[in-house]
Amino acid sequence: MSSNTLSLAGAQRLFCILTIWLMIPLAAHAQAGDAMKALNQPGPPFHIIGNIYYVGASDITSYLIVTPEGDILLDGGFVETAPQIEANIQTLGFRLADVKFLLNTHAHLDHAGGIAEMRRATGAKFVAMDGDAPVLSSGTSFPVVVPDRVIHDSDTVTVGGVTMTAHLTPGHTPGCTTWTMVTQDGGRPYNVVFVGSATVLPNYKLIDRADAKATYPGIESDYEKTFRVLKSLPCDVFLAAHGTFYSLTQKREAMSKNPTQNPFIDPAGYQAYIVRAETVFQTELQKERAGQ
Secondary structure, eight states: OOTTSOOHHHHHHHHTTTHHHHTSOGGGGTOOOHHHHGGGOOOOOEEEETTEEEOSOSSBOOEEEOOTTOEEEEOOBSGGGHHHHHHHHHHTTOOGGGEEEEEOSOOSHHHHTTHHHHHHHHOOEEEEETTTHHHHHHTSSSOOOOOSEEEOTTOEEEETTEEEEEEEOOSSSTTOEEEEEEEEETTEEEEEEEEOOOOOOTTOOOSOBTTBOOSSTTHHHHHHHHHHHHHHSOOSEEEESBGGGTTHHHHHHHHHHOTTSOTTBOHHHHHHHHHHHHHHHHHHHHHHHTTO
16 A cells, blocks of 8 residues: 555445544644633744754743754644744754654644644654544644655655654554654764653543443554554654643753753663553553443
8 A cells, every 4th residue: 555545445434433522622733722822832942952942832842853955853842832943943043944844743733733733844844644634634723734754564754864763652642653764973883762642631531331432443452552652662862742641941051051961862761661651551541441
């Protein structure tokens, strides 16, 4: 099957689960909700490691991967995050026109809302996982952004000698994607993992019960797959879709005080995140099974 084409079975399954995004406030077309604005405050862009730069907001993350033949931007934040991202890229001395690919971790308004504007500003091609493509194309919760390329598990995006690999880590959304790459810094390679999300949102249902259907068919097994995948990935540098997942604020402050020690090299923090996320998932699953 071409990586540019959704399978019929996949499209039918996803048609049944579009309601997952209807649970998210439809005000996403304009402004993020008050509860989320605290996560979307402006912050200074900075160099993380190797060819990776932070260009996102205070917690809603966005990353610029720089190569000699063009750059890659991962995630576009809310609709109103896009101007921050554009300004951050330029503050670091890079050009919007050099962004060749836009990638997404998952099709929620706080990570995909700004992608349409980022594509307009950069002219870049947008690449997204098949499981999230229908929602990205629907305009249900944020401006329509039809992927230029629809990918599947283990597909790659390569530019300027840098290869980003897409790992399907579903549950948070059906197409939630964890991206990996290798960066060079100080003469040595580092395995970088950009975690999509393994969070179980408060309104999610993991199993079918008499009083409530699962958020989408197969969500329980999807989360279980995600934890298997995350545990299998080699990780030196732990990054993610939210700064709180990997203590972004604290690590940025630590780096500013001691630039010779890079706190983003944190394999132990990555393993601890997986344990925390899986514990929450198992707790919620047991509550549902007990009828709580």
